[in-house]
Amino acid sequence: MFGLTAADLTAYWITLKLATVGTVVLVVLATPLAWWLARTKWKGRIVVETLVALPLVMPPTVMGFYLLVLFGPHGWVGGLLESLGYRHLAFTFTGIVIGSMFFSLPFVVHPLQNAFASTGIRVSEVANTLRASPWDRFVSVILPLSRRGFLSAFVLSFAHTFGEFGMILMIGGSIPGATKVASIAIYDHVETMNYGAAHSLSLLLVASSFILLMLIFALNRRYKVAGMA
Amino acid sequence: MSLKLDFTVDRGSFILQAALELPARGVTALFGRSGSGKTTLLRCIAGLKRQRGGYLAFRGETWQQGKDFVPTWKRPLGYVFQEASLFPHLSVRGNLEYGYRRVAEEKRHFHCEEIVALLGLETLLGRCPDQLSGGQRQRVALGRALLTSPELLLMDEPLASLDAASKEEILPFLERLRDELQIPIIYVSHAIDEVIRLADHVVLIDNGKVIAQGGLQAMLTGRELPFVRTESASTALEARLRTADAGDELSELEVEGQPLLIARHPGNPGQAVRVRILARDVGLALQPPADTSILNCLAVTVLDTQPGLVPSQLLVRLALGGQVLLSRISCRSARLLGLHAGQNLYALVKTVALG
Structure with a gap:
């Protein structure tokens, strides 16, 4: 199809899977963190906020390098897993999912934190006086009022992972069918002067990004979220 | 409870x-x-x-x-x-x-x-x-x-x-x-x-x-409480509606057995009505006056007096049955009336507002 080989399609599929799985897991895990950051009055939260923002300024290769060391058979995480009878995480799909989650953390936490902060405490108090338990309040009031924040978090995290290169190469290597993503495949094509294949795969990435974003903007327009009345 | x-x-x-x-x-x-x-x-x-x-x-x-x-x-x-x-x-x-x-x-x-x-x-x-x-x-x-x-x-x-x-x-x-x-x-x-x-x-x-x-x-x-020391010192009387249509667009209330006229108020006879009367809208007289524009005249007894907001004035607390009415008058009027606690007087009420 359009000069795409089976290997190219596999790389594209892995990219999609990585971005989807990584984003979903990250949003679920980052929600409590963002909630806590938006609500806590603890002064030390600035340290946590800095740590969350760190991936914004760190070169992906640096992060990838540290994670590789950590996830490898002799690293703290990898070593612990090995001693428990599991396989270490270097050069695995799980490894690049976790890596991409660290990498996208600020892109998820920031929009969620802003959304939670702007929802304000009042709506939650109102729901409290209307017999809603804490969890009920979160689901019935906070979540729907933070829709835009979640949408931004999904888009940013997905897009960010979709195009990531350096960190995935570091942690995952370039194992076809496991950790070789589309951006790495494109690089390989260019390395071997196969510009035609590079073009096809690149065009596929551009088209999918375009369609995805358009869908999201359409959704966003449909579910307009009004301010507090 | x-x-x-x-x-x-x-x-x-x-x-x-x-x-x-x-x-x-x-x-x-x-x-x-x-x-x-x-x-x-x-x-x-x-x-x-x-x-x-x-x-x-x-x-x-x-x-x-x-x-x-x-x-x-x-x-x-x-x-x-x-x-x-x-x-x-x-x-x-x-x-x-x-x-x-x-x-x-x-x-x-x-x-x-x-x-x-x-x-x-x-x-x-x-x-x-x-x-x-x-x-x-x-x-x-x-x-x-x-x-x-x-x-x-x-x-x-x-x-x-x-x-x-x-x-x-x-x-x-x-x-x-x-x-x-x-x-x-x-x-x-x-x-x-x-x-x-x-x-x-x-x-x-x-x-x-x-x-x-x-x-x-x-x-x-209340004598020691802040409201009596304000310009808009007033009382709230608990009354009952006697006649909703007392003619001339007025309704007649009953407060402690005495009639009180207010601007027409819809409702059923016997219904409770709360009215607000400002101290500055209440004058005092020794006899019920004839030939006056003031419609409401209530028999009251002086409870006590206290200084008003300006030196020329007094605030008088009056017993109207079991309720309390306030009147702000000049010190000179008080002297001319020979005002003292326990004295029976007539309160001339100029304006009655719904509470």
């Missing part, structure tokens, strides 16, 4: 201290200036603020004591905030039903149709909160709170953020609420006219301290 509370909130420069036993019926106003601690006290009662060391019991049920604390959502109360704070992602109907759906079926005393009718919300149900006026929003917020069938209704200056027209739109609903629904209401306000119109019981709070509490009239006319 009451609300007992004991809270001390220490914010360094400001300390709120309140140990109170309030009647669990009628409207109790927490009255005081902005920043006097009224809202903080209301939030403690609601459980929105968890004050350590606080004590709170409602109708014999302990809501807070020591480490025991019933969270707000488990307390059978309704709360109306100063800003309506409707949920922007829900329609008016969605807002109204939010609390209703969370109350067990056997505990629902009020249902949507009756509350919608009581508050006149029929035409608003499908709208979004941002399409409503301030007064409409506050009515929806009130209905939303009522639909949880609360045993106690807490209101934090529900009219303060509204313009005069919207206030007049809401006040009759609040009066109906008080008269028809039998829910005890705690009403925070710094507007004396709202308090006179709605409250049965008043707690005066100043700078975090409770200065006095008691019936509305006693608080308005």
Whole structure:
């Protein structure tokens, strides 16, 4: 199809899977963190906020390098897993999912934190006086009022992972069918002067990004979220 | 059957201290200036603020004591905030039903149709909160709170953020609420006219301290209390409607066995009516005067006098049966009348406003 080989399609599929799985897991895990950051009055939260923002300024290769060391058979995480009878995480799909989650953390936490902060405490108090338990309040009031924040978090995290290169190469290597993503495949094509294949795969990435974003903007327009009345 | 509370909130420069036993019926106003601690006290009662060391019991049920604390959502109360704070992602109907759906079926005393009718919300149900006026929003917020069938209704200056027209739109609903629904209401306000119109019981709070509490009239006319020292010193008389149409667009009330004429007021004979009479609108005479434009003349007895706001004036407290009327007169008039405690006089009432 359009000069795409089976290997190219596999790389594209892995990219999609990585971005989807990584984003979903990250949003679920980052929600409590963002909630806590938006609500806590603890002064030390600035340290946590800095740590969350760190991936914004760190070169992906640096992060990838540290994670590789950590996830490898002799690293703290990898070593612990090995001693428990599991396989270490270097050069695995799980490894690049976790890596991409660290990498996208600020892109998820920031929009969620802003959304939670702007929802304000009042709506939650109102729901409290209307017999809603804490969890009920979160689901019935906070979540729907933070829709835009979640949408931004999904888009940013997905897009960010979709195009990531350096960190995935570091942690995952370039194992076809496991950790070789589309951006790495494109690089390989260019390395071997196969510009035609590079073009096809690149065009596929551009088209999918375009369609995805358009869908999201359409959704966003449909579910307009009004301010507090 | 009451609300007992004991809270001390220490914010360094400001300390709120309140140990109170309030009647669990009628409207109790927490009255005081902005920043006097009224809202903080209301939030403690609601459980929105968890004050350590606080004590709170409602109708014999302990809501807070020591480490025991019933969270707000488990307390059978309704709360109306100063800003309506409707949920922007829900329609008016969605807002109204939010609390209703969370109350067990056997505990629902009020249902949507009756509350919608009581508050006149029929035409608003499908709208979004941002399409409503301030007064409409506050009515929806009130209905939303009522639909949880609360045993106690807490209101934090529900009219303060509204313009005069919207206030007049809401006040009759609040009066109906008080008269028809039998829910005890705690009403925070710094507007004396709202308090006179709605409250049965008043707690005066100043700078975090409770200065006095008691019936509305006693608080308005109490000798040592702040109201008698204001320009708009007044009393609130409890009267009954005798004749709705007394001719000339007037209605006749009866207060302590004496007639009192007011501008035409619709209602049924025997119905309770509260009227407000300002001290400056009451003159005194030794004999009931003939040939005067003043219609209302009540036989009263002098209780005591105190200095007025300016040296030339006196404030006189008068007994009207079991109730108290205030009159502001000049010191010269007092001397000419030979004013003294126990003296029988006639109070000439120039203006009577509905309370």
